[in-house]
Amino acid sequence: MAAAAAEEYYPLFETKRGKGRVLYRIFSLSLFLAICFIWLYRVSHIPREAQHGRWVWIGLFFAELWFGLYWLLRHPFRWNLVFRQPFRHILSQRYEKILPRVDIFVCTADPVIEPPVMVMNTVLSVMAYEYPPEKVSVYVSDDAASDITFYALSEASTFARHWLPFCKRFKVDPTSPLAYFNTVSSSTHPIHTAEEFATIKKLYQDMESRIENAAKVGEVPKEVQSKYKGFSEWDSYSSRRDHHTILQILLNGKDSSSKDVDGQVMPILVYLAREKRPQLPHNFKAGAMNSLLRVSSMISNGEIILNVDCDMYSNNSQSLRDALCFFMDEVKGHEIAFVQTPQCFENVTKNDLYGGAMRIPYEVEFHGMDALGGPLYIGTGCFHRREALCGRKFNDQCKNDWNGCRNIDHMKEASLPELEEKSKALASCTYEENTLWGKETGLLYGCAVEDVITGLCIKCRGWKAVYYNPERRAFLGVAPTTLPEALVQHKRWSEGGFQVLLSKYSPAYYACGFISPGLQMTYCYYNLWVFLSWPTLYYCIIPSLYLLKGIPLFPQISSPWFIPFAYVVVGDSFYCLFEFLWSGGTIKGWWNDLRIWLYKRTTSYLFAFVDTILKLFGYSDSAFVISAKVAEENVSQRYEKEVMEFGNSSPMLTLLATLALLNLFCLLGMLLRQVFISKRGLRICETMALQVLLSGVLVLINVPVYQALYLRKDKGRLPTSVAFKSTTLALSACVLFVAIS
Numbered sequence: 032m033a034a035a036a037a038e039e040y041y042p043l044f045e046t047k048r049g050k051g052r053v054l055y056r057i058f059s060l061s062l063f064l065a066i067c068f069i070w071l072y073r074v075s076h077i078p079r080e081a082q083h084g085r086w087v088w089i090g091l092f093f094a095e096l097w098f099g100l101y102w103l104l105r106h107p108f109r110w111n112l113v114f115r116q117p118f119r120h121i122l123s124q125r126y127e128k129i130l131p132r133v134d135i136f137v138c139t140a141d142p143v144i145e146p147p148v149m150v151m152n153t154v155l156s157v158m159a160y161e162y163p164p165e166k167v168s169v170y171v172s173d174d175a176a177s178d179i180t181f182y183a184l185s186e187a188s189t190f191a192r193h194w195l196p197f198c199k200r201f202k203v204d205p206t207s208p209l210a211y212f213n214t215v216s217s218s219t220h221p222i223h224t225a226e227e228f229a230t231i232k233k234l235y236q237d238m239e240s241r242i243e244n245a246a247k248v249g250e251v252p253k254e255v256q257s258k259y260k261g262f263s264e265w266d267s268y269s270s271r272r273d274h275h276t277i278l279q280i281l282l283n284g285k286d287s288s289s290k291d292v293d294g295q296v297m298p299i300l301v302y303l304a305r306e307k308r309p310q311l312p313h314n315f316k317a318g319a320m321n322s323l324l325r326v327s328s329m330i331s332n333g334e335i336i337l338n339v340d341c342d343m344y345s346n347n348s349q350s351l352r353d354a355l356c357f358f359m360d361e362v363k364g365h366e367i368a369f370v371q372t373p374q375c376f377e378n379v380t381k382n383d384l385y386g387g388a389m390r391i392p393y394e395v396e397f398h399g400m401d402a403l404g405g406p407l408y409i410g411t412g413c414f415h416r417r418e419a420l421c422g423r424k425f426n427d428q429c430k431n432d433w434n435g436c437r438n439i440d441h442m443k444e445a446s447l448p449e450l451e452e453k454s455k456a457l458a459s460c461t462y463e464e465n466t467l468w469g470k471e472t473g474l475l476y477g478c479a480v481e482d483v484i485t486g487l488c489i490k491c492r493g494w495k496a497v498y499y500n501p502e503r504r505a506f507l508g509v510a511p512t513t514l515p516e517a518l519v520q521h522k523r524w525s526e527g528g529f530q531v532l533l534s535k536y537s538p539a540y541y542a543c544g545f546i547s548p549g550l551q552m553t554y555c556y557y558n559l560w561v562f563l564s565w566p567t568l569y570y571c572i573i574p575s576l577y578l579l580k581g582i583p584l585f586p587q588i589s590s591p592w593f594i595p596f597a598y599v600v601v602g603d604s605f606y607c608l609f610e611f612l613w614s615g616g617t618i619k620g621w622w623n624d625l626r627i628w629l630y631k632r633t634t635s636y637l638f639a640f641v642d643t644i645l646k647l648f649g650y651s652d653s654a655f656v657i658s659a660k661v662a663e664e665n666v667s668q669r670y671e672k673e674v675m676e677f678g679n680s681s682p683m684l685t686l687l688a689t690l691a692l693l694n695l696f697c698l699l700g701m702l703l704r705q706v707f708i709s710k711r712g713l714r715i716c717e718t719m720a721l722q723v724l725l726s727g728v729l730v731l732i733n734v735p736v737y738q739a740l741y742l743r744k745d746k747g748r749l750p751t752s753v754a755f756k757s758t759t760l761a762l763s764a765c766v767l768f769v770a771i772s
């Protein structure tokens with residue numbers, strides 16, 4: 032008995048399948064049938080040569096054909112869903128003594144958009160993981176080479192001496208000081224006394240105000256500068272885009288200043304601003320990550336790498352151990368290259384005005400991708416196996432052997448200055464010349480979503496990935512709080528997706544044979560976004576204009592062909608609503624999501640399409656528009672109240688407003704004509720029901736735009752110039768269209 036029990040194998044994680052899949056398949060099949068009928072209707076009812084609207088009809092057919100085909104790509108996500116559950120107590124029983132080293136990379140790129148206090152909170156939160164501190168190293172890459180960020184980090188290293196023991200003693204979670212002080216007050220926390228709480232909070236607040244002052248003045252106090260030799264590096268500094276490598280090991284895990292107030296070692300902490308020269312490309316975040324990969328291999332060389340954006344703090348001090356359960360599992364662990372957690376946000380409001388929470392991808396689609404071989408790598412909250420990230424191909428020899436963890440302890444061999452010098456060389460601009468970095472090694476270059484393409488490439492090399500979506504969020508970040516920001520972010524993503532599609536690793540052709548066909552389809556689903564812009568624009572403009580003119584483009588209610596249209600509209604809407612609610616959303620949230628869905632397609636994707644083409648022909652440069660992480664006071668107040676923030680006169684917003692008005696004018700114009708001029712009453716609602724419905728929904732969804740154009744007085748409204756331009760454009764389009772016939 033005892034022997035049998037001992038031999039029994041307990042895995043480090045389990046995988047459960049989602050339910051209700053059969054029902055889903057039946058429903059999809061019925062919907063697909065209806066879609067086929069719609070196609071059939073379009074093909075069999077093309078107006079004759081001489082008849083009005085022949086080309087428009089054909090256009091509609093192509094739009095619907097494309098929507099239908101794209102809809103098919105949605106299925107592999109939902110065919111099977113898997114849910115993972117790690118068992119960290121088993122991990123600790125089996126491997127506590129030989130837990131691998133973990134290197135944590137935090138990227139920051141602009142001290143104004145990404146305030147140093149925020150970066151510091153992120154750093155402190157990951158330093159405080161419940162994990163042997165001598166095995167954790169934290170690396171901060173600063174693409175702005177800002178001495179204020181460096182100063183904040185040096186302050187953080189001092190504060191950590193108090194913070195880390197405090198976290199350990201009182202089992203603090205979340206371990207980001209700011210988040211902790213915001214969620215807990217001295218009276219509500221059961222363990223520490225009010226006095227202990229007050230002391231640590233005071234320490235934190237003093238430090239915070241010192242950093243904020245420095246940021247305000249734009250200069251680090253002289254007495255501090257003399258304390259850290261690192262500041263001397265800025266003496267010869269010329270600009271953010273032109274400077275040599277600045278690297279400093281702030282905590283080295285050895286000497287007494289690297290111990291906390293209880294005498295315990297603290298994690299290694301390294302500041303890096305890689306070399307930059309104006310004439311050489313720096314490849315944005317991917318370049319930063321690759322420098323970190325090399326520098327860290329010299330200093331700590333952790334087998335596991337955690338990558339977080341500077342705006343995402345750790346919300347769960349156990350997640351490192353959770354992730355290791357996947358890598359260290361004896362049966363399946365050796366083939367796993369990365370473990371991705373969802374990108375969750377601290378600042379998403381109840382009805383998620385800008386769809387920032389991305390519920391459907393994170394609660395449904397990624398679980399489906401996991402079943403097919405692994406989710407996307409999304410650039411943050413992701414744990415990597417170093418060798419996989421560094422370009423190793425998977426093969427049967429890739430067996431886990433944690434006993435032999437390469438404990439090359441450079442720290443012991445070399446003196447600190449020596450080590451710093453050696454590491455600096457690895458972050459120079461020219462280091463990558465004539466190497467495979469950015470092509471096969473590390474993160475790949477030349478794509479706006481370096482993360483997605485890298486993850487795909489890793490999978491093409493034979494590795495698997497795991498999606499881990501824990502109940503208690505592993506990380507919490509900041510989502511955009513204004514419409515223009517959300518649209519710009521989606522533009523970057525969709526542009527990146529398009530680049531992936533055109534790249535060497537294209538999921539449409541290259542990946543064939545390397546990853547499963549289902550996974551290929553899911554990648555295509557995300558990478559084809561830009562192609563949704565044209566048919567969606569067509570659908571938003573043409574039927575409404577024809578409604579104004581009284582020409583039907585869809586079957587009327589009494590026709591049997593009406594049934595498939597109605598079934599698709601109603602069935603799909605209800606299905607999407609159901610899925611959204613199941614994922615934890617609200618009805619209003621779904622409506623907001625639908626609006627963003629529309630705006631992304633008519634603006635972000637369109638602009639991304641045009642930009643990618645321009646870049647392809649060399650007319651435009653790549654850029655990485657960093658998303659804002661803090662907002663002005665009045666902007667955040669409106670955000671809290673879920674009032675849509677427009678606030679500028681960009682071409683995207685002008686286009687959006689024009690489309691919204693066009694639909695309003697068409698609907699109103701049609702009503703006027705029917706009711707007052709031709710006195711036919713609302714009979715049109717029967718003959719052109721679907722067109723009325725389409726325009727009606729478009730008008731309803733655009734209500735915030737009309738308000739922002741004409742009714743609102745606050746700063747977040749659409750500027751008068753946009754109101755003028757869009758009204759003129761929309762009105763002339765309607766008038767011209769009616770006039771030419």
Ligand SMILES: O=c1ccn([C@@H]2O[C@H](COP(=O)(O)OP(=O)(O)O[C@H]3O[C@H](CO)[C@@H](O)[C@H](O)[C@H]3O)[C@@H](O)[C@H]2O)c(=O)[nH]1
Pocket residue numbers: 138139140141145172174314315316319339340341342374409410411479480481482520523524527655656657658659
């Ligand atoms: O030249 C650069 C530009 C950006 N970053 C960092 O990259 C991260 C992501 O940038 P952010 O502006 O926050 O973009 P998001 O749209 O929020 O980022 C999402 O999308 C990116 C790809 O487009 C991924 O890299 C991110 O991980 C993912 O969170 C931040 O930590 C930046 O500091 C750099 O280090 N160097």
Ligand SMILES: [Mn+2]
Pocket residue numbers: 340342508509658
């Ligand atoms: Mn971000």
